[in-house]
Amino acid sequence: MRVTNSVPRAGALRIALAMIVAFGVAIAHSSTSFAQDSSVASGIVVGVEVDDSGNLTRFALSDSTGTVTTFDLSFETKYGLENQAGDRWVSSQGEESAEAARRLRDHQERFAPITVSFANGVASSVVEREEGKLETNLGYLFAVFGITWALFFAYVLYMGTKQQVLQHEIAKLKSTLG
Amino acid sequence: MKGSLAIIWAIGRKDLLLEIRNKEVVVSVAGFALLVLVIFTFAIDLNQGNAKLVGPGVLWAGIAFAGVTGLNRAFALEVENSTLEALMLAPISRDLIYLGKALGNFLFIAVAQIIVIPLFAVLFNLIVFRWEMLAIALLTTLGFSAVGTLFAAMSVRVRAREVMLPLLFLPVVTPLLMAAVESTSHMVNGRSWSDMAQWLQLAVAFDVAFIVVSAFIFQHILED
Amino acid sequence: MFKVLNLLDPLLVLSAALMGVTLYLIFQWVPTELNQGAVQRILYFHVPVAWGSMLGIFVVSGSSFMYLWKKNEKWDRLAVASAEVGVVFGGLMLLTGMIWARPVWAVWWTGEAKLTTALILFFIYVAYLMFRAYFPPGGQRQRLAAIIGVIGAIDTPIIYFAANLWSQAHPPIVTGPAADAESTLGSDLGMVLLASTLAFTFIFIYLVQTRYKIRKSEDDLVELKRTSTSSSMPAGAN
Numbered sequence: 001m002r003v004t005n006s007v008p009r010a011g012a013l014r015i016a017l018a019m020i021v022a023f024g025v026a027i028a029h030s031s032t033s034f035a036q037d038s039s040v041a042s043g044i045v046v047g048v049e050v051d052d053s054g055n056l057t058r059f060a061l062s063d064s065t066g067t068v069t070t071f072d073l074s075f076e077t078k079y080g081l082e083n084q085a086g087d088r089w090v091s092s093q094g095e096e097s098a099e100a101a102r103r104l105r106d107h108q109e110r111f112a113p114i115t116v117s118f119a120n121g122v123a124s125s126v127v128e129r130e131e132g133k134l135e136t137n138l139g140y141l142f143a144v145f146g147i148t149w150a151l152f153f154a155y156v157l158y159m160g161t162k163q164q165v166l167q168h169e170i171a172k173l174k175s176t177l178g
Numbered sequence: 179m180k181g182s183l184a185i186i187w188a189i190g191r192k193d194l195l196l197e198i199r200n201k202e203v204v205v206s207v208a209g210f211a212l213l214v215l216v217i218f219t220f221a222i223d224l225n226q227g228n229a230k231l232v233g234p235g236v237l238w239a240g241i242a243f244a245g246v247t248g249l250n251r252a253f254a255l256e257v258e259n260s261t262l263e264a265l266m267l268a269p270i271s272r273d274l275i276y277l278g279k280a281l282g283n284f285l286f287i288a289v290a291q292i293i294v295i296p297l298f299a300v301l302f303n304l305i306v307f308r309w310e311m312l313a314i315a316l317l318t319t320l321g322f323s324a325v326g327t328l329f330a331a332m333s334v335r336v337r338a339r340e341v342m343l344p345l346l347f348l349p350v351v352t353p354l355l356m357a358a359v360e361s362t363s364h365m366v367n368g369r370s371w372s373d374m375a376q377w378l379q380l381a382v383a384f385d386v387a388f389i390v391v392s393a394f395i396f397q398h399i400l401e402d
Numbered sequence: 403m404f405k406v407l408n409l410l411d412p413l414l415v416l417s418a419a420l421m422g423v424t425l426y427l428i429f430q431w432v433p434t435e436l437n438q439g440a441v442q443r444i445l446y447f448h449v450p451v452a453w454g455s456m457l458g459i460f461v462v463s464g465s466s467f468m469y470l471w472k473k474n475e476k477w478d479r480l481a482v483a484s485a486e487v488g489v490v491f492g493g494l495m496l497l498t499g500m501i502w503a504r505p506v507w508a509v510w511w512t513g514e515a516k517l518t519t520a521l522i523l524f525f526i527y528v529a530y531l532m533f534r535a536y537f538p539p540g541g542q543r544q545r546l547a548a549i550i551g552v553i554g555a556i557d558t559p560i561i562y563f564a565a566n567l568w569s570q571a572h573p574p575i576v577t578g579p580a581a582d583a584e585s586t587l588g589s590d591l592g593m594v595l596l597a598s599t600l601a602f603t604f605i606f607i608y609l610v611q612t613r614y615k616i617r618k619s620e621d622d623l624v625e626l627k628r629t630s631t632s633s634s635m636p637a638g639a640n
Contacts, residue, residue: 145447151493159609332550335537349529350553353564356565376567380564383560384560
C-alpha cells in the first residue's frame, strides 16, 4: 500500500469492516430467527376437530418420534395442501376453514405428511410436506446470498487493485516528468 | 441504382473469380460441414425415428460452424493480399463494398450448401428436395452472410481472429438458427408452408434488419 | 486499495443502508411464501440483479450509439464500464436463477423464453468485452466495440421473439413442487422487491462509476506515457 494520506484510509477501512460485520450479523441473525421464532413440525395428522358449522378448530399431529402435538388455529393461519392427484390448494383459516378441515381429514386417511409452522401452540401455516423442503431449501437460499456477495466483493477488490496500480504508475510517471 | 448494382456485382464477381481459381472457401466450408454431419451419424445411433428429430439441428449447426471458418478465410485472403485497402481507395461508398462482400460470401455458403444438403439427405435418409428447403436455405444463408460479413470485417485485426468471429457471430445469429432448424424440422415431418410461416417471417425480419443496419454501419468499420 | 475504491462514496453508503433495510425486509418482515417455502426469498435477489443486467445492456447500447454519433471518449468509457458491470450482474442473474429453479422447477435449466434470451444476451456482451480485450487499442477499437453494442441492442427483440416461438413449440419441462403455483404474497412481495431493486441499482451505479474511473486512469496513463516518451527523447527519434 503506497497510500500517503492514511487518515481517510483508516476511516474508510473501519466503515468497510463495520459494513461487512453488519451484513454478516443481519444474515446470521435472520437465518436463525426465521427458522426459530416460528418453529416447524412435520408429521401425520392424527386428529381433526371441527365446530358445529364444520369449521376447523384444532388438529393433532404425530411426528416421527410418536409425540402428538395439538395445534390451535388463528384467523391468519395459511394452508398449502395437495390432494392425492397433486393439485395444490392454497387458502387461509379466515377464508375457507371448512375446506381446511376436509383437506386435513383427507391427509389423515391417506397418512400424508404435512409441515406445520407454529408459535405458542398456534399454527401459522400448514403445508404439504415435500421432501426435506423447508430445511434443505435454506441451502439454496444461502448459496444465492453467498455467491452474490462473494462475486461483488471479488469484483470490487479486482477493480480496487487495478485502480491502485494505475494510480501508482501515473504518480511515478508524473514525478519523473515534473 | 443500376450503377450501384453494377458495383456490388463487380465486387462479388471479383471474389467469385478468385474462388473459382483457388476454391479455398467453398471447399473448406463444405468439407467442414460434411465432417460434422458424418461425425454425428456416429455419435447418434441413427434410425428412422430420431433422424427427423436431430437431423435438422445437426445440419444447421454444421453449416453455421463451417460458415464461420469460411468467413474467416474470405477476409483473411483480403488482408493477406492487402486488397481491402485497395478496395477502400476506390471511389465507391462503403455500403456498396459491404453489399459486394456479402454477395460473395452468400454465394460461397450457398454453393457449399448445394454440396452439403444432398449428402445430408443421403446420410440421414430424409427427403429435402422441396421448395420449402430452398426458401429456408436462401433466407438462412442471406442472414449468415449479412451478419458474418460485418463481423468478419470487424475481427480481421483482432489477435485471436479465429476465436473471436464465432464468439461474436454465433450468439447474434441464434434466432436465425432457431428459425432454420424449426422450419426444416416442420418440413421433414411433412408439414407445409403455413406451419413454418412464423419462422420464415422471423428469418425475413432478421435478414432485412441486419442487411440494412450492417450496410448503414459498415462505414464506421472501414473508416481510418 | 480502500482509498481508491472511495468507500465513503455517498452512493455506496446509501446502498449499504438500503441493503441493510432490504435484508431486514427479506428475512424478517416478509412472510414465507406458502408454495415455495424459503427458496422464494431468492427472488428478492434474483429480480433486482436481472434488472441490473438489463440496465447494463440498455446503457451499453445507448452509449455505444452516442459514441458512434458524437465520437466522445466519455461515451466509450461509459459503454465499457456498464458492459462489464452488466456482465457481472448477468452472470449473477443466471446463477441465482438456476439455484432457484432447481428446488422449484426440479431442473437447473430449461428452454423457457426469458432464460434463453438472457443466456444469449450474456454471451453477446461477453463477446463484446473479449473483443475489446483482444483488439489493439485506439480509436478503431472503440468504434468497432460500439458497433457490437448497437448490434446487440438490435438483436435483443429478435432473440426474445424467436425464443418465445421456440418455447411454444417445445414446452419447457418443469415438474417441481411449485412449478405453476401462483404467489401467495401479493403486495408484500412488491414492497420488498422495490427496496431490493433500489439497493441494487445504487450498487450498479457505484460499480459503473468505479469502472469508469479506471478507464479514465488508463487513458491518462497512455497520454502521460506518450508525453514522457516524446519529451525525454531527442526530437525526430521514434
